Amino acid sequence: MEHIEHLEHTETPKDMKSQIWKTFWILLAFTVVDIVIYFILLSNHSMWKNWLFILLGVVKAYFIVGVFMHMKFERKTLMYSIIVPMIFVVFFVTLMIIEGDYTNLLRWFK
Amino acid sequence: MATNTLSTERKFNWGGGKSPFSVSYGKLMMWLFxxxxxxxxxxxxxxxxxxxxSFQSPIHNLVVKPFDHLSHDFVQEMVEKTKYFVQDHWPSPELVFNHFPFVHGIHLPLFFVSLMTFILILSSVTMVLAVEAGHRNAKSEVSKYMLMTIIGGAMxxxxxxxxxATFIGEGARLYGNPYGPRSFAALFFIVTGFHGFHVFSGVVLNVITYINVLKGTYEKRGHYEMVEKVGLYxxxxxxxxxxVFTFFYLI
Known part of the structure; x- marks a missing residue:
């Protein structure tokens, strides 16, 4: 475990504690926004509402990964090695949306 | 000449001899995991x-409003009178997950999961505070925040x-449920179960780390990196x- 001493420390902000609490309030605010939208659009089952919730989820994910998981302050190399492969998830989502359309079509509109 | 090699070395992170990611092996592997x-x-x-x-979208609920009082055999009533839960339509989670502990017969959609979300966010904050205290080698603070995280996870x-228990009590099983398509409850159990198992493993890892913090293992080691790794998880x-909250409850 000695090798850790030799690592140059990636920058950690001095005011980490206040940043943590700020992030907590942001996450809480977004969760409350989620809940408020949920109740306002309770009887609405349209597609854009789903995308809105997913977008809010991605924003929350940004703050969790960025501040709580310290990703914002890591080397760019590490950041991209973890974030860029997530493009496969986007790819898979796209494929399944197209495929889901066909499945839906075959199932209900014969 | 000497300064020249030094500067190229500094620029060239992949030359060997040090971590190009500037994190330890364990942390990098945790990220990859x-x-x-x-x-x-x-x-x-x-x-x-x-x-x-691949199913039809949920039927609009125009009958029940939040905070409405519901009769005991609400599900049966909905199935018979309003044709709300049918095999072709995916059920709207709003009328399925509408219970709250110690509150009976009142329609409270989303309230309980919002509480769960709040608990998990809070335990995430105490975890990151433990990591922050670990940077300062403050043993008592690390142990305090670790304990709070464990309690949050257990809650x-x-x-x-x-x-x-509530969902199973209403007749939901892996192979069927009273709300509509079979895969509805099956997917719920598989995905929330898989996530719950992760939470459980996280609590176990937290407990082990907490015991090691108390024993002074990391104090002797000189750094609290293990807290950071468990924190990442x-x-x-x-x-x-x-x-999971977004897909299973909000949408």
Whole structure:
């Protein structure tokens, strides 16, 4: 475990504690926004509402990964090695949306 | 000449002799594990989306409003009178997950899961505070925040156990449920179960780390990196819950 001493420390902000609490309030605010939208659009089952919730989820994910998981302050190399492969998830989502359309079509509109 | 090699060395991170990512081996491997785990959860949630999309969208609920009083055999009534839960239509989670502990017969959609989300976010904050205290080598603070994180995780698991017990009590099984398509309850159990198992493993890891903090293992080692690694895992569990919450309850 000695090798850790030799690592140059990636920058950690001095005011980490206040940043943590700020992030907590942001996450809480977004969760409350989620809940408020949920109740306002309770009887609405349209597609854009789903995308809105997913977008809010991605924003929350940004703050969790960025501040709580310290990703914002890591080397760019590490950041991209973890974030860029997530493009496969986007790819898979796209494929399944197209495929889901066909499945839906075959199932209900014969 | 000497300064020249030094500067090129500094620029050239992949020359060997040091971590190009500027993190320790363990932390990098934790990140890669979390990446693979993210793929697993993505696949599960995409499967959920795909299967749900292959059914007709939920029927509009124009009957029950939040805080409405419901009769005891509400599900049966809804099935018979309003044709709300049918095989062709995916059920709207609003009329399925509408219970709250110690409150009976009142329609409270989303309230209980919002509480669970709040508990998990809070335990994530105490975890990151433990990591921050670890940077300062403040043993008592690390142990305090670790204990709070463990309590938060245990509370979340308790909530999930209650949620499952209620859902099973209403007749939901892996092979069928009274709300409509079979895959509805099956996917719920598989995905929340998989996430709950992650929470459980996280609590176990937290307990082990907590014991080691108390024993002074990391104080002797000179750094609290293990708290950081366990913390990464714990935040990931919170991150996954954000999406499970979105797909299973909000949408």
């Amino acid at each position: 979390l990446l693979s785990d993210a793929f697993t959860f993505s696949s599960l949630l995409i499967a959920y989306g795909f299967i749900r999309y 979340f698991l308790g909530c999930q156990a209650w949620e499952w 714990w935040h990931f569990v919170d991150l996954v819950w954000v999406f």
